[in-house]
Amino acid sequence: MGNRNDLLETIVGAVIVVVLQIVVAPYIAMGPAVPDFIVGYVVAVCLARSTPAPILAFVLGMIDGLLGQGPLGAMAFLLLLAAFFVTRVYLAFNNDTLFMPLVFIGVAVLLIEVCYGLLMVGTSVSASVGDALIYRALPCALYDFVVSAITYVIALRIYGRPERSPHLTQLR
Amino acid sequence: MPFPSKQTSQAPLSRVLFIVLLIISIIVTTLYVREGSNGALHALQTNVQSLFAPIGSLGARAGAVADSAGEAIDNATADDATVAELREQIAQLTEALVEAEEYRLENERLRETIGLIDMYDIEGVIGEVIGRSSDAWNQTVTLSVGSDAGVKTGLTVMGGAGVIGQVVSVTPQTSVVRLLTDPQSGAAALIQSNRAEGIVRGSLDGLLYLENVEADVVVNVGDVVLTSGLGGSYVRGLLIGEVVRVDGQVGSATRRIIVSPNGRANLMEEAVVVFDATTGNAILRDNSNGDGGSAGNGSDQNDGNGQPSSGNGADGGEGSNTGEGGGE
Numbered sequence A: 001m002g003n004r005n006d007l008l009e010t011i012v013g014a015v016i017v018v019v020l021q022i023v024v025a026p027y028i029a030m031g032p033a034v035p036d037f038i039v040g041y042v043v044a045v046c047l048a049r050s051t052p053a054p055i056l057a058f059v060l061g062m063i064d065g066l067l068g069q070g071p072l073g074a075m076a077f078l079l080l081l082a083a084f085f086v087t088r089v090y091l092a093f094n095n096d097t098l099f100m101p102l103v104f105i106g107v108a109v110l111l112i113e114v115c116y117g118l119l120m121v122g123t124s125v126s127a128s129v130g131d132a133l134i135y136r137a138l139p140c141a142l143y144d145f146v147v148s149a150i151t152y153v154i155a156l157r158i159y160g161r162p163e164r165s166p167h168l169t170q171l172r
Numbered sequence B: 001m002p003f004p005s006k007q008t009s010q011a012p013l014s015r016v017l018f019i020v021l022l023i024i025s026i027i028v029t030t031l032y033v034r035e036g037s038n039g040a041l042h043a044l045q046t047n048v049q050s051l052f053a054p055i056g057s058l059g060a061r062a063g064a065v066a067d068s069a070g071e072a073i074d075n076a077t078a079d080d081a082t083v084a085e086l087r088e089q090i091a092q093l094t095e096a097l098v099e100a101e102e103y104r105l106e107n108e109r110l111r112e113t114i115g116l117i118d119m120y121d122i123e124g125v126i127g128e129v130i131g132r133s134s135d136a137w138n139q140t141v142t143l144s145v146g147s148d149a150g151v152k153t154g155l156t157v158m159g160g161a162g163v164i165g166q167v168v169s170v171t172p173q174t175s176v177v178r179l180l181t182d183p184q185s186g187a188a189a190l191i192q193s194n195r196a197e198g199i200v201r202g203s204l205d206g207l208l209y210l211e212n213v214e215a216d217v218v219v220n221v222g223d224v225v226l227t228s229g230l231g232g233s234y235v236r237g238l239l240i241g242e243v244v245r246v247d248g249q250v251g252s253a254t255r256r257i258i259v260s261p262n263g264r265a266n267l268m269e270e271a272v273v274v275f276d277a278t279t280g281n282a283i284l285r286d287n288s289n290g291d292g293g294s295a296g297n298g299s300d301q302n303d304g305n306g307q308p309s310s311g312n313g314a315d316g317g318e319g320s321n322t323g324e325g326g327g328e
Helices: A004-023 A037-049 A054-067 A074-093 A099-123 A129-159 B011-034 B040-076 B081-120 B278-288 B292-303 B309-325
Strands: B122-132 B140-143 B156-158 B163-170 B175-179 B186-191 B197-201 B208-211 B224-227 B239-247 B256-259 B270-277
Touching: A004 A037, A004 A054, A004 A129, A004 B040, A037 A054, A037 A074, A037 A099, A037 A129, A054 A074, A054 B011, A054 B040, A074 A099, A074 B011, A099 A129, B011 B040, B040 B122, B040 B140, B040 B163, B040 B175, B140 B163, B140 B270, B186 B239, B208 B239
Parallel strands: none
Antiparallel strands: B122 B140, B122 B270, B140 B175, B156 B163, B156 B270, B163 B175, B186 B197, B186 B224, B197 B208, B208 B256, B224 B239, B239 B256
């Protein structure tokens, strides 16, 4: 974690997100899509702060697993991977526009939902991979994307725009 | 091409932490998948959900309160003081009316539920829905009754119109019910009119499918589907739903039979956990004898309540060929 204020803001945000997931998420489901505020928040915060925040990803992933009924630890695993790769790729390709972060958010939440769907099909849900993708992973990813994009914009206001990597100019 | 790191001095520590957490999460996932549903991690998950279920139910109430509050704020911001006062009174009256309507609807639902209990002669306990699944992959609801009220894992749960699911985990005060529409659900079922057996399964598309029905059995739209009680997972003789669509012809191995579900999670407010249902068993016993008179009895029992009676009456004539199917 960065400075103390950032830490406090991140923790407060995490608490809000967990409460939203418990209280709001089940009631704003659109058809089969239930938003995952936790996924959206972790991805958005990692991008806004340009650091993977592994503890945040792990803790919130475990909480997400405890609140749902999927395999405990699976979401923590996926969030850790997403947090790590999304920040690395973002630092390499950030061009100071809002477009690139939104693309990364979209790709990250889509991959998380697809991988989670495959895991569910592999472990407990008796459905075809196609059904899992069409009826759950894609609608949920779309919903998560909206949540994450909004969270990202708010996080930018709070943390400030992330610095560009000193290596970036050398890479391009 | 190496990826750049923002904080190079902290990078090795961060990577170690990342790898350790990754390993922990893999171990936890593996343990969770390998342990049974009574394992420690499953129990932890159930307890956490039970702990937060009352908070979750605030969501539904908060929605109603927010609507009323929005209306009240609109009224309160009117320019003229008298008009504002009158509007406030109207808002209060509207709120009271909404509350009264809520009570009326609750009363109606409870009457319906009690009617169902009487109809099937159900021995069970009514629970309020206090929580819903917060993830998209599981269709579950949390009820306000648990092991203290005699609820056990595996018991059948009924909504206002029939079977809605099965208890999958219990704490002293709450229980989690997996709905029939969940793809992980499956109930042994039979078609009331011809006693053909099958399995009703949920699916990701939200529909109920009646599977494993023999290809030569004639299934029509409107046929009533009941629990058969095979395997002991569901109490037998309870209404699951009606056949609403049959895709494919008799004799086709790929025929799909779609059954209407009895309830949707977002509309449920109360449910009955069934310990035993005498009438449901009686209906099946009578019909399985293949005796028209007996079926008539089953019909008589239900006529007053207006539910699966007609199907029973119709069964009388078909009782003979269901003697085999219903002999379970």
